[in-house]
Amino acid sequence: MRFLKNLGRNLKATGPMFLLGIVLSALFQRYVPSDTMARLFGENEGFGLLMAATIGVPLYACGGGTIPLLQAWLVDGMSAGSAAAFMITGPATKITNLGAVKIVLGVKRFVLYLAFTILFALVTGWLVNFSV
Secondary structure (H helix, E strand, C coil): CCCHHHHHHHHHHHHHHHHHHHHHHHHHHHCCCHHHHEEEEEEHHHHHHHHHHHCCCCCCHHHHHHHHHHHHHHCCCCHHHHHHHHHHHCCCCCCCHHHHHHHCCCHHHHHHHHHHHHHHHHHHHHHHHHHC
C-alpha cells in the first residue's frame, strides 16, 4: 500500500514535466530541420556551444536517443564540441530529472545544479573543439 501511495505521489510530481519534455522533444525533432540546427551549432563556436548546452536542457533525450540526432547534426556541420555539450546537458537535465532535483534539493540548489551542468558542458565542449 505504501508503494502505491509513493508511486502516485511521484507520478503526480514528475508526470506533467515528463509529458512536457516528451512533447517538446517530439516537436523539436519533427519540425526543426537538422541542417538549420547544425549551422547554428557549428558556425560560431562560442555561441554554438552555448546554444547546444542550453537547448539540451528542456529536451527529453536519453543518452541513446541523442546519438542518432547528433549523428545527423554532425554530418550537417555541427562542431564536435557542440555535440559534446549537448550530450552532457541533454541526459543530465531531462525534464523528469529536473522535476525530481527541484523537489528533493529545493530551488536554490536546483538553480546551482543547472548552472554547474551547463558550465561543465560549455567547458567540455570548448576543450573538445580546442583538441580537435
